[in-house]
Amino acid sequence: MQAIEEGTLEYFDPEMYSNFNTEVLEEYLEEKTRAEGFGSTTWKWDQIMLGLVIGIIFAVINQYVGLKVGMIVSGSWYVAYLAAMALRWTPGEVNLSASASTGASMVCTGFVFTYPAIYLLAYSSKYRNPDGSHLVDASLLLPDSWVLAGVALVASILGGMLGVLYFIIFRRVWLVEDPLPLPGFEANVKLMDIARETSTGSVESARHSIWLVGISTLLVGIFTFLRDFPVFSTGAVDFAGDPIRTSVLDKGAHELGVSRYYEGGDLMVPFDSGITNYTWLGFEFTPLMGAIGWFMKFRVAMLVSLGTFFTWFVITPMAYVFDYPFYYPIDGLYHAVSAYPAASLKSYSYVARPMAIGAILGGGITALLKMAPVFRTTAADVIAIFGGGDDDVARRDYVDGEG
Incomplete structure (x- = not known):
């Protein structure tokens, strides 16, 4: 912080972002940006429109990725960064455009995880009533009807609005007081550094970085085309x-x-192999997940993967060894895992998944209880904002003459 105040440390120096997640640097930058942020970046419609156009294109891409791998990782801001850097915008202007692209690219998030679930309830044999009928009437789905599509769209819109409101409330908690690790932060900082080099004339270094990003994008695009x-x-x-x-x-x-x-895209042990009764061994050729792991680094990536390791190397083998009975909702009966070929797949679907759901619920409740003291600060800020007042504490979010 002293180096920043003295001007000897640049914003995108690795020494700076290596000090994040300490709560001290976040608090300092929060106050510094609140006072100086209005002067460093101004709203310009051409920057916003560029981000929106790129984001809308990536909304379609995110729809595909969400259906393919079951999660969405925003990539629109990479393209927005590159486009803005080509125009030699400053880092603040680049960040403004990239933020707009990220918001636009995520409009499909609620829909991509809602409407496919409705389709499964209407067509999948796994979700039938005891009389054989489906939980959802297929005639209410597209292309025959917009009824359930409308429900999914409205739910997505309301969910997006609530998400923005919740983040406004919890922003200080998650980014300042108890900052969450950001796996992709290093990539963001690197692109911002390229933007700084481009806008200040360090073209050679920026050109090399842009070339690496471009060639990586091309190679991964070719591979994904051949695979999918x-x-x-x-x-x-x-x-x-x-x-x-x-x-x-x-x-x-x-x-x-x-x-x-x-x-x-899966390199795997054949399903008719005896080992598949105990576990399923496979390696998916997915550059997307490899990139996420690269950003997370080994420790965080290992922590994220522990659930997978525990499932396939502990739960599914034990379920087969002890011939664990699982409940099959279609016929309402219990079945032995060993009665099925490739038994580990049944163990995964009907033993490990319910355990994972319980673990998620338990972990979520525990996390909320752990954060209960922090909510007191958040509630006080919200009450102060809506309650008004003339003192600085009551309106820390407002800068006189700026907004």
């Missing part, structure tokens, strides 16, 4: 009568006779 894009016809049709197509890599695996070991 349906190019070749299989001669079969799906439930709706549409032709089923396969990707280049899947076609190659079939032609080479190794489709038992590779399918849909």
Whole structure:
């Protein structure tokens, strides 16, 4: 902090962001930005519009990623950074545009995790009533009806509004008083550093960094196309009568006779192997998850992966060894895990998953109880804001003459 005050430490120096998550630096930057932030960045519609256009394009991409891997990681701000840097905007202007792109790209988040669930309730055999009927009437779904699509859209909009409101309330808690680690923060800082170099004339260094980002994007895009894009016809049709197509890599695996070991981006032990009764071993070729792990570093990535390791190397083997009975909701009966081929998949679906749901609920409740003292500060800030007052404490969010 002394180096920042004296002007000897630049904003994007690694020595600066290595001191984050200490609560001290966050508090200092919070007050510094509150006083000086209005002068460092101004609202410009061309910057916002660039971010919105990029974000809308990535909303479609996020829809695909969410359906493919079950999670969404914003990548629009990378492109927004590169586009803004090409225009030689300052870091503050770049950040403004990238923030707009991130907000626009996330509009699909609520829908991508809501409407597919409704489809599963309407069509999947896993979610049937005892009489064989589905929990949701398929006639209420697209393209026949907009009824449930409208429900999902409204729920997504309301959820997004509540999310913004909640973050406004808890922003100080999560970013200042008890800061959360940000796995992708180093990448963000690196791109901001490139923006600074570009706007100040350090073109050679910025050009090298942009080249690395661009070539990585190109290579990953080519690989993902070969892995996922349906190019070749299989001669079969799906439930709706549409032709089923396969990707280049899947076609190659079939032609080479190794489709038992590779399918849909997964390099795996064949399902008919005896080991699959105990666990399922496979490696998914997914650059997206590899990049997330790279940003998280080993310790955080290992902590995130512990649940997977515990599931496949402890829970599923034990379920098979002890022949654990699981409840099957379709027929309302209990079945032995060992009665099924590739028993580990049943152990995962009907033993490990319910345990994980319980762990998430228990962990969430415990976390809320742990943070109870912090909520007192948050509630006091909200009451002070809406209660008004002339003292500085009552309106710490307001800077006279600025906003």
